[in-house]
Amino acid sequence: MTRTSDPLSLSLRLKDATYTLHEDLDKGIMAHGLFSNADKYKSFVKLQYLFHRDANALYNHAQLLEIIPDLTARNRFTHVCQDMQDLGLPFPEDVSSVDTPDASTAAGWLYVAEGSKLGANFLTKLVEKLGFTDTFGARHLAADPGGRGASWNAFKSAIDHAGFDPVLATTGARAAFMRVKKYMMTPDLVSSLPA
Ligand code: HEM
Structure with a gap:
């Protein structure tokens, strides 16, 4: 049985601390009309590629692998690379700039x-x-093999009971949202905004 999160759980703290960032991102993505035609969807896939490239190494974080044994299988980077190829998109030449941070x-x-x-x-x-x-x-x-809800609940339960530093974890979550926002502001995405 999946444990439910207590009111002060890390996952709820992170949700609360990033609520506005998610709202802004969500509205920004929809304002770009990135799902209105195939060309615009390609810009969304580029954005996802850049974000998942940054997160890629974190799915092999030694301390996190001890807490979340299926962490490697959760990584979407290979999938988004395949999507880039499906859509005939060139891979950016610059490299990811995220250093491997502490576990929290x-x-x-x-x-x-x-x-x-x-x-x-x-x-x-x-x-x-x-x-x-x-x-x-x-x-x-695509959903993880066990289903979206089960996968998300298992992830939340793992981070809620691992004793992570909530301040550092919040810093990480905010930084990740800010990173996606930064990619949303790249020139080809900005040019798709309605006038
Ligand atoms: C790359 C862009 C995005 C990121 C990084 C992101 C991130 C997140 C995160 C972290 C959560 C979990 C919140 C929690 O319950 O603790 C979430 C949930 C959710 N997101 Fe996003 N999101 C993105 C784009 C979008 C977009 C474009 C939409 C819709 C227009 C969207 C709709 C939702 C919805 C509906 C949920 C809640 C689903 C549920 O509780 O069943 N997100 N997202």
Whole structure:
């Protein structure tokens, strides 16, 4: 049975601390109309590629692997790379600039990457209309094998009971959201904003 989160759990603290950042990001992404046609969806995949590239090393974080044994299998970076190839998108030449942080900060980053799989449930329905699925172009939006709810509850339970520093974890979660926001402000995404 999955344990429910207590009122002061880390996952609830992170949700509370990043609520506005998520709202802004969510509205920003929808304002760009990134799900209105295939070309705009390509910009979303580029954004996801850059974010998951930054998070990639954190899915191999030694301390986190002890707490979340299936962490490596949760990583979506390979899936988003395949989506880039499906869509004929070139891979950016610059490199990721995230140093491997302490376990608490890394847990905050991973809270954002893992939590984004919940919103993906809604996004898959939009991209299906554009012809993209979990076997072509939208592989990285697919649910984890055990289902979105079970996967998310297991992740939350793991970080809630690991004794992470909530201040550092919050710093990590905020930094991750800010990183996605920064990528949303790249020139080709900004140019897709309505005038
Ligand atoms: C890369 C962009 C995004 C990131 C990093 C992200 C991140 C997150 C995180 C961390 C959560 C978990 C919150 C919690 O319960 O603690 C979440 C949930 C959610 N997100 Fe996003 N999100 C993104 C884009 C979007 C977009 C574009 C939408 C919709 C327009 C969306 C809709 C939702 C919804 C509906 C939930 C809650 C789902 C549920 O509770 O069942 N997200 N997201």
